[in-house]
Amino acid sequence: MAIVSRYTIALHILTWLAFSAEKDEFFPSDRIANSVGTSPVFLRRILGQLGKAGLVLVQHGGTGAGWKLARRPEEISLLDVYEAVVPAPLFELHHSEPNPRCIIGNGIQPALQRVYGDSEEALKRQLAQESIADLLASSLEHGKR
Template identity: 55%
Template sequence: MSANSRLTVAFHLMTWLANKQLNNVEWVPSEQMAISVNTNPVFIRRILSVLKKANLVQVQHGGKQAGWKLARKASDILLLEVFEALETKPLFDMHHSILNPACHIAQGIQPALRDVYDDVEDSIRRSFSQKSVADLLDRTLNG
Protein backbone atom coordinates (compact mmCIF):
# COMPACT_ATOMS: atom_id res chain seq x y z
CA MET A 1 0.00 0.00 0.00
CA SER A 2 1.52 3.33 -1.00
CA ALA A 3 1.25 6.38 1.21
CA ASN A 4 -0.55 9.52 0.09
CA SER A 5 1.99 12.30 -0.49
CA ARG A 6 -0.50 15.18 -0.94
CA LEU A 7 0.11 16.49 2.58
CA THR A 8 3.88 16.40 2.07
CA VAL A 9 3.51 18.27 -1.22
CA ALA A 10 1.19 20.80 0.46
CA PHE A 11 3.76 21.41 3.22
CA HIS A 12 6.45 21.75 0.51
CA LEU A 13 4.37 24.33 -1.39
CA MET A 14 3.50 26.33 1.71
CA THR A 15 7.15 26.38 2.76
CA TRP A 16 8.22 27.39 -0.73
CA LEU A 17 5.67 30.24 -0.75
CA ALA A 18 6.81 31.28 2.74
CA ASN A 19 10.36 31.57 1.43
CA LYS A 20 9.14 33.73 -1.44
CA GLN A 21 7.15 35.85 1.03
CA LEU A 22 10.30 36.27 3.14
CA ASN A 23 12.11 37.50 0.02
CA ASN A 24 9.28 39.91 -0.90
CA VAL A 25 8.21 37.97 -3.99
CA GLU A 26 4.46 38.39 -4.13
CA TRP A 27 3.00 36.12 -6.84
CA VAL A 28 4.52 32.81 -7.90
CA PRO A 29 3.37 30.76 -10.92
CA SER A 30 2.48 27.14 -10.25
CA GLU A 31 4.97 26.12 -12.94
CA GLN A 32 7.83 27.37 -10.76
CA MET A 33 6.55 25.41 -7.77
CA ALA A 34 6.14 22.31 -9.95
CA ILE A 35 9.86 22.49 -10.78
CA SER A 36 10.73 22.46 -7.08
CA VAL A 37 8.50 19.44 -6.43
CA ASN A 38 9.52 17.88 -9.76
CA THR A 39 5.95 17.15 -10.78
CA ASN A 40 3.23 18.35 -13.12
CA PRO A 41 1.87 21.92 -12.59
CA VAL A 42 -1.68 20.54 -12.82
CA PHE A 43 -1.04 18.39 -9.72
CA ILE A 44 0.36 21.45 -7.96
CA ARG A 45 -2.68 23.56 -8.88
CA ARG A 46 -5.04 20.87 -7.55
CA ILE A 47 -3.37 20.99 -4.16
CA LEU A 48 -3.19 24.78 -4.20
CA SER A 49 -6.92 24.91 -5.01
CA VAL A 50 -7.64 22.90 -1.87
CA LEU A 51 -5.44 25.25 0.14
CA LYS A 52 -7.24 28.23 -1.42
CA LYS A 53 -10.62 26.87 -0.30
CA ALA A 54 -9.18 26.75 3.21
CA ASN A 55 -8.08 30.41 2.86
CA LEU A 56 -4.41 29.51 3.21
CA VAL A 57 -3.29 30.77 -0.20
CA GLN A 58 -4.53 33.31 -2.72
CA VAL A 59 -4.45 33.17 -6.50
CA GLN A 60 -4.33 35.84 -9.16
CA HIS A 61 -5.10 34.88 -12.75
CA GLY A 62 -3.76 36.43 -15.93
CA GLY A 63 -1.26 39.11 -16.61
CA LYS A 64 2.25 39.68 -15.42
CA GLN A 65 1.32 39.21 -11.76
CA ALA A 66 -0.39 35.82 -12.18
CA GLY A 67 0.37 33.22 -9.55
CA TRP A 68 -0.07 32.15 -5.97
CA LYS A 69 0.91 33.53 -2.57
CA LEU A 70 0.24 32.84 1.09
CA ALA A 71 -2.98 34.36 2.34
CA ARG A 72 -1.35 35.40 5.63
CA LYS A 73 2.10 35.67 7.15
CA ALA A 74 3.80 32.27 7.32
CA SER A 75 4.09 32.63 11.10
CA ASP A 76 0.29 32.91 11.31
CA ILE A 77 -0.43 29.67 9.41
CA LEU A 78 -0.31 26.54 11.54
CA LEU A 79 0.64 23.20 10.05
CA LEU A 80 -2.64 21.97 11.54
CA GLU A 81 -4.55 24.22 9.12
CA VAL A 82 -2.74 22.67 6.15
CA PHE A 83 -3.35 19.18 7.55
CA GLU A 84 -7.06 19.84 8.06
CA ALA A 85 -7.41 21.28 4.56
CA LEU A 86 -5.94 18.14 2.97
CA GLU A 87 -6.98 15.34 5.32
CA THR A 88 -10.75 15.34 5.32
CA LYS A 89 -11.10 11.65 6.21
CA PRO A 90 -9.87 9.83 9.30
CA LEU A 91 -6.22 8.83 9.01
CA PHE A 92 -6.97 5.21 9.78
CA ASP A 93 -9.81 3.04 8.60
CA MET A 94 -11.31 -0.17 9.92
CA HIS A 95 -11.78 -3.43 8.07
CA HIS A 96 -13.76 -3.22 4.87
CA SER A 97 -15.09 -6.74 5.25
CA ILE A 98 -17.56 -8.18 7.73
CA LEU A 99 -15.63 -9.75 10.58
CA ASN A 100 -16.23 -13.27 11.85
CA PRO A 101 -18.90 -13.00 14.58
CA ALA A 102 -17.62 -16.20 16.22
CA CYS A 103 -14.10 -14.81 16.75
CA HIS A 104 -13.41 -13.00 20.03
CA ILE A 105 -10.55 -11.00 18.48
CA ALA A 106 -12.71 -9.96 15.53
CA GLN A 107 -15.39 -8.71 17.91
CA GLY A 108 -13.05 -6.64 20.08
CA ILE A 109 -10.37 -5.38 17.71
CA GLN A 110 -12.25 -2.43 16.23
CA PRO A 111 -13.14 -0.72 19.52
CA ALA A 112 -9.59 -1.29 20.76
CA LEU A 113 -8.06 0.10 17.58
CA ARG A 114 -10.47 3.04 17.52
CA ASP A 115 -9.05 4.17 20.89
CA VAL A 116 -5.47 3.77 19.66
CA TYR A 117 -6.18 5.54 16.37
CA ASP A 118 -7.91 8.42 18.15
CA ASP A 119 -4.89 8.85 20.43
CA VAL A 120 -2.50 8.87 17.46
CA GLU A 121 -4.56 11.37 15.51
CA ASP A 122 -4.90 13.61 18.58
CA SER A 123 -1.11 13.53 18.98
CA ILE A 124 -0.59 14.49 15.33
CA ARG A 125 -3.05 17.36 15.62
CA ARG A 126 -1.38 18.61 18.82
CA SER A 127 2.03 18.54 17.15
CA PHE A 128 0.81 20.33 14.02
CA SER A 129 -0.95 22.96 16.14
CA GLN A 130 2.37 23.89 17.75
CA LYS A 131 4.24 24.60 14.51
CA SER A 132 3.73 27.21 11.82
CA VAL A 133 4.73 27.30 8.17
CA ALA A 134 7.43 29.78 9.23
CA ASP A 135 8.78 27.19 11.68
CA LEU A 136 8.89 24.64 8.88
CA LEU A 137 10.71 27.12 6.62
CA ASP A 138 13.24 27.85 9.36
CA ARG A 139 13.87 24.14 9.90
CA THR A 140 14.14 23.60 6.13
CA LEU A 141 16.69 26.36 5.63
CA ASN A 142 18.69 25.87 8.83
CA GLY A 143 18.41 22.15 9.48
Protein backbone atom coordinates in the same frame (compact mmCIF):
# COMPACT_ATOMS: atom_id res chain seq x y z
CA MET B 1 -0.67 9.30 -4.37
CA ALA B 2 -0.88 8.69 -0.64
CA ILE B 3 -2.57 11.28 1.54
CA VAL B 4 0.55 11.69 3.62
CA SER B 5 2.53 12.42 0.45
CA ARG B 6 0.03 15.13 -0.55
CA TYR B 7 0.50 16.60 2.92
CA THR B 8 4.28 16.68 2.47
CA ILE B 9 3.89 18.38 -0.91
CA ALA B 10 1.46 20.92 0.59
CA LEU B 11 4.01 21.73 3.29
CA HIS B 12 6.71 22.13 0.63
CA ILE B 13 4.50 24.47 -1.39
CA LEU B 14 3.67 26.67 1.60
CA THR B 15 7.27 26.76 2.78
CA TRP B 16 8.41 27.83 -0.70
CA LEU B 17 5.72 30.51 -0.78
CA ALA B 18 6.76 31.67 2.70
CA PHE B 19 10.36 31.99 1.50
CA SER B 20 9.15 34.10 -1.42
CA ALA B 21 6.53 36.07 0.57
CA GLU B 22 8.67 39.18 1.01
CA LYS B 23 8.24 39.86 -2.71
CA ASP B 24 4.45 40.10 -2.17
CA GLU B 25 3.65 38.73 -5.59
CA PHE B 26 1.78 35.79 -7.05
CA PHE B 27 3.90 32.90 -8.29
CA PRO B 28 2.89 30.59 -11.15
CA SER B 29 2.46 26.92 -10.34
CA ASP B 30 5.24 25.89 -12.76
CA ARG B 31 7.75 27.90 -10.74
CA ILE B 32 6.64 26.27 -7.49
CA ALA B 33 6.58 22.85 -9.18
CA ASN B 34 10.23 23.30 -10.10
CA SER B 35 11.13 23.27 -6.40
CA VAL B 36 8.75 20.44 -5.51
CA GLY B 37 9.81 18.28 -8.45
CA THR B 38 6.33 17.48 -9.69
CA SER B 39 3.95 18.64 -12.40
CA PRO B 40 2.21 22.03 -12.16
CA VAL B 41 -1.13 20.32 -12.90
CA PHE B 42 -0.78 18.05 -9.87
CA LEU B 43 0.38 21.00 -7.78
CA ARG B 44 -2.68 23.04 -8.71
CA ARG B 45 -4.97 20.37 -7.24
CA ILE B 46 -3.22 20.69 -3.88
CA LEU B 47 -3.12 24.48 -4.18
CA GLY B 48 -6.88 24.37 -4.75
CA GLN B 49 -7.34 22.54 -1.44
CA LEU B 50 -5.08 25.05 0.29
CA GLY B 51 -7.09 27.88 -1.27
CA LYS B 52 -10.41 26.45 -0.02
CA ALA B 53 -8.87 26.34 3.46
CA GLY B 54 -7.86 30.00 3.22
CA LEU B 55 -4.14 29.31 3.29
CA VAL B 56 -3.29 30.61 -0.20
CA LEU B 57 -4.70 33.17 -2.58
CA VAL B 58 -4.96 32.70 -6.32
CA GLN B 59 -4.87 35.29 -9.07
CA HIS B 60 -6.13 34.12 -12.47
CA GLY B 61 -5.24 35.43 -15.90
CA GLY B 62 -2.10 36.33 -17.88
CA THR B 63 0.70 38.31 -16.35
CA GLY B 64 0.81 38.15 -12.59
CA ALA B 65 -1.28 35.00 -12.36
CA GLY B 66 -0.36 32.54 -9.66
CA TRP B 67 -0.42 31.84 -5.94
CA LYS B 68 0.72 33.43 -2.70
CA LEU B 69 0.17 32.95 1.01
CA ALA B 70 -3.13 34.23 2.37
CA ARG B 71 -1.69 34.66 5.88
CA ARG B 72 1.69 35.24 7.44
CA PRO B 73 3.76 32.03 7.76
CA GLU B 74 3.66 32.35 11.57
CA GLU B 75 -0.13 32.16 11.42
CA ILE B 76 -0.30 28.89 9.46
CA SER B 77 0.15 25.82 11.64
CA LEU B 78 1.08 22.44 10.27
CA LEU B 79 -2.29 21.33 11.64
CA ASP B 80 -4.04 23.89 9.41
CA VAL B 81 -2.33 22.30 6.42
CA TYR B 82 -3.12 18.76 7.60
CA GLU B 83 -6.80 19.62 7.94
CA ALA B 84 -6.78 21.19 4.47
CA VAL B 85 -5.35 18.22 2.58
CA VAL B 86 -6.17 15.13 4.66
CA PRO B 87 -9.92 14.68 4.13
CA ALA B 88 -10.47 11.59 6.28
CA PRO B 89 -8.99 10.17 9.44
CA LEU B 90 -5.41 9.02 8.95
CA PHE B 91 -6.28 5.49 10.09
CA GLU B 92 -9.27 3.59 8.78
CA LEU B 93 -11.02 0.50 10.05
CA HIS B 94 -11.83 -2.59 7.99
CA HIS B 95 -13.57 -2.05 4.67
CA SER B 96 -15.70 -5.12 5.37
CA GLU B 97 -17.28 -6.02 8.70
CA PRO B 98 -15.23 -8.48 10.80
CA ASN B 99 -16.96 -11.65 11.99
CA PRO B 100 -19.02 -10.64 15.08
CA ARG B 101 -19.13 -14.28 16.27
CA CYS B 102 -15.32 -14.30 16.60
CA ILE B 103 -14.03 -12.87 19.88
CA ILE B 104 -11.31 -10.91 18.05
CA GLY B 105 -13.57 -9.97 15.13
CA ASN B 106 -16.16 -8.64 17.59
CA GLY B 107 -13.69 -6.58 19.63
CA ILE B 108 -11.04 -5.40 17.21
CA GLN B 109 -12.82 -2.32 15.86
CA PRO B 110 -13.59 -0.73 19.25
CA ALA B 111 -10.02 -1.47 20.36
CA LEU B 112 -8.57 0.07 17.20
CA GLN B 113 -10.89 3.10 17.35
CA ARG B 114 -9.41 4.01 20.72
CA VAL B 115 -5.80 3.50 19.59
CA TYR B 116 -6.33 5.30 16.28
CA GLY B 117 -8.23 8.17 17.87
CA ASP B 118 -5.59 8.69 20.57
CA SER B 119 -2.80 8.50 17.96
CA GLU B 120 -4.40 11.01 15.64
CA GLU B 121 -5.09 13.42 18.50
CA ALA B 122 -1.44 13.23 19.58
CA LEU B 123 -0.38 13.92 15.99
CA LYS B 124 -2.71 16.92 15.75
CA ARG B 125 -1.42 18.35 19.05
CA GLN B 126 2.15 18.14 17.73
CA LEU B 127 1.27 19.67 14.35
CA ALA B 128 -0.54 22.56 16.06
CA GLN B 129 2.71 23.54 17.78
CA GLU B 130 4.63 24.10 14.54
CA SER B 131 4.11 26.77 11.90
CA ILE B 132 5.12 27.24 8.30
CA ALA B 133 7.56 29.88 9.60
CA ASP B 134 9.17 27.23 11.82
CA LEU B 135 9.39 24.82 8.89
CA LEU B 136 10.94 27.54 6.72
CA ALA B 137 13.59 28.34 9.34
CA SER B 138 14.46 24.67 9.73
CA SER B 139 14.53 24.11 5.96
CA LEU B 140 16.90 27.05 5.46
CA GLU B 141 19.18 25.76 8.21
CA HIS B 142 19.30 22.25 6.74
CA GLY B 143 19.58 23.60 3.18
CA LYS B 144 22.88 25.32 4.02
CA ARG B 145 24.56 22.00 4.75
